[in-house]
Amino acid sequence: MKTCLIVDDSKVIRMVAKKILDELGFGTEEAADGQLALDACKASMPAAVLLDWNMPVMSGIEFLRELRALPNGNDPIVVFCTTENDLDHIQEAMTAGANEYIMKPFDSDIIQAKFQQVGLI
Amino acid sequence: MNPEDFQFISTLIKSRSGLVLTPDKSYLLESRLMPIARKHGHKDLDELIRAVRASKDEALTVEVVEAMTTNESFFFRDIKPFDLLRDHVLPPLMKARAQQKHMKIWCAAASSGQEPYSIAIVLKELAAAQGWRFDIVGTDISHDILDKATSGKYTQFEVQRGMPIQLLLKYFDKKDENWEVKPEIRKMVQYKYFNLLDKLGSLGGFDIVFCRNVLIYFDAETKGKVLEEIAKLMPPDGMLFLGGAETVLGVTDLFKPVPGQRGVYSRA
Numbered sequence: 437m438k439t440c441l442i443v444d445d446s447k448v449i450r451m452v453a454k455k456i457l458d459e460l461g462f463g464t465e466e467a468a469d470g471q472l473a474l475d476a477c478k479a480s481m482p483a484a485v486l487l488d489w490n491m492p493v494m495s496g497i498e499f500l501r502e503l504r505a506l507p508n509g510n511d512p513i514v515v516f517c518t519t520e521n522d523l524d525h526i527q528e529a530m531t532a533g534a535n536e537y538i539m540k541p542f543d544s545d546i547i548q549a550k551f552q553q554v555g556l557i
Numbered sequence: 558m559n560p561e562d563f564q565f566i567s568t569l570i571k572s573r574s575g576l577v578l579t580p581d582k583s584y585l586l587e588s589r590l591m592p593i594a595r596k597h598g599h600k601d602l603d604e605l606i607r608a609v610r611a612s613k614d615e616a617l618t619v620e621v622v623e624a625m626t627t628n629e630s631f632f633f634r635d636i637k638p639f640d641l642l643r644d645h646v647l648p649p650l651m652k653a654r655a656q657q658k659h660m661k662i663w664c665a666a667a668s669s670g671q672e673p674y675s676i677a678i679v680l681k682e683l684a685a686a687q688g689w690r691f692d693i694v695g696t697d698i699s700h701d702i703l704d705k706a707t708s709g710k711y712t713q714f715e716v717q718r719g720m721p722i723q724l725l726l727k728y729f730d731k732k733d734e735n736w737e738v739k740p741e742i743r744k745m746v747q748y749k750y751f752n753l754l755d756k757l758g759s760l761g762g763f764d765i766v767f768c769r770n771v772l773i774y775f776d777a778e779t780k781g782k783v784l785e786e787i788a789k790l791m792p793p794d795g796m797l798f799l800g801g802a803e804t805v806l807g808v809t810d811l812f813k814p815v816p817g818q819r820g821v822y823s824r825a
Contacts, residue, residue: 521713523731526722537722539713545631546717552636553721 438483438556439463443473443499444517445491449540453486453517456544460557470494474502481508484556486547487534489518489525497532504533513554517542558583562606566621569609573622574698575754575783576774589624593617623699626774630671632719638769638798639679641818646796650764651685653794658689663760665768665787667695667748670706671719672767674738677745678728694760696751703748709738754779757786766791769820770800777808784809788824797822 440462442453447468454464465482467473471494473485485503489496496516503509513535518525521539529537536550551557566586567578578585586602594605597617609618633639654660664673673695680691697703716725716736729736751760753771766787772780787797788811797812799805801820805812812822 521734523726526726530722530726538717541714542717543714546714549631549633549717549719553633553719 437461437463439465439480440484440486440556441465441467441473441476441482441512442486443467443470443491443496444486444488445469446488449488449517453547456547457486459544460548460551470496470499470502473499477503477506477509477512482512484551485512485514486517486538487514489516489520489529497528500529500532500534513556515550515554558586558602558606562603562610565610566606569618570622570625571776573618574626574752574774575779576626577776577779578625585625590621593620593624619700623701626698630668632671632716633675633721634672634719634769635801635820636719638767638820639675641821642676642765642798643679643683645815645818646765646821647683647686650794650796651689654764660689660691660764661762662691662693662765663763663767663790664693664695665753665766666771667697667703667706668699669702669711669715670695670709670738670746670748671715672769673706673746673748674709674742675719676767677742678724680745681728681742682724691745693746694763695746695748696760697748698750698752700750703750706746707748709743711736711738753783753786757790760790762790762792763795764792765796765798767798769798770803772803772808773800780808784811788812791824793824795824 440457442450442464444450445468450466457464465476467476469491487496500514515536515538516529516534517538517540519540526537535554538546538550548557563583570576570578590602590605594602599605599608609621650660662676667673673693677693680686695706712735716729728739728742730739768787772783784805799820799822805822810825813825815821815823
């Protein structure tokens with residue numbers, strides 16, 4: 437079973453994402469900010485990361501840059517999932533090494549379609 | 558809804574669109590037709606159907622049929638057919654047409670345009686297709702949905718249903734909170750109103766036909782007739798795409814499945 441790390445400071449969003457990912461057959465872990473997510477990745481690299489942008493302590497984009505600099509840090513497929521929907525943010529995310537980008541709000545169809553595109557499903 | 562009203566509405570929809578509405582799908586009537594009932598001041602479905610039965614209001618009848626036949630669409634729906642198109646279907650067809658460098662593709666149920674635009678993007682991304690002219694024709698039975706397809710405008714929610722972010726950035730312009738297909742892609746697709754139950758000859762010939770997730774709504778006889786008409790429009794090496802849950806087996810012997818390419822059919 438592939439594991440997806442859900443990184444979002446909103447407990448509700450994490451809960452919704454977990455339910456969708458459970459149904460898609462993923463194991464899930466959760467982190468409430470970028471630093472906690474980075475710690476989790478250092479302990480065990482997930483197959484996928486569903487990543488919010490704006491979070492306390494460490495933002496999603498900072499996490500992504502740190503992740504990609506880790507040994508095996510290029511392994512996880514990172515899908516941003518954020519309210520930031522302007523072209524500059526999307527470009528910045530892709531340049532930093534994101535594989536896909538979801539603009540909130542999302543639903544199960546969108547998560548499924550995006551995960552299919554990056555070969556996770 | 559009483560059985561007589563259900564019979565009336567299902568017969569009307571079948572005769573106008575070919576769609577077979579079985580009693581187990583009657584919940585679709587509620588979800589699709591209640592907005593129309595409310596719009597026209599009817600308190601419930603029964604009242605709307607009585608109004609359709611009693612009046613000769615063609616506009617209302619068309620509105621009801623269109624609401625029942627319009628389906629939500631995704632960009633790159635199911636992904637695999639578009640990979641098969643690029644990697645297996647196009648190369649031999651392009652080789653056979655290397656002189657004229659021209660091909661015609663028909664999306665038989667274009668809906669709001671996601672499938673035709675996805676095909677156009679596949680072709681635009683294909684290095685070997687540089688210098689070629691591809692005419693994509695998208696047809697549908699709903700005028701409203703064709704207007705939307707022609708506009709090439711999609712909400713943020715819609716573009717995320719299947720459009721990879723890199724292709725979104727490359728082939729769409731962001732307009733406020735919406736996304737608009739760039740003119741270079743829009744001009745590859747022409748939309749026309751067309752009912753699959755009509756004679757197809759007026760559409761011209763096509764090298765590739767996408768008729769995905771349409772036949773499932775038809776009865777066996779209608780499926781056979783539609784496939785027979787489609788075959789007439791295609792050259793001997795023409796290729797047909799059907800939905801993953803659809804088949805020609807037991808319906809027609811004019812097409813045969815291509816081994817290892819699910820949903821792809823060649824002329825028999």
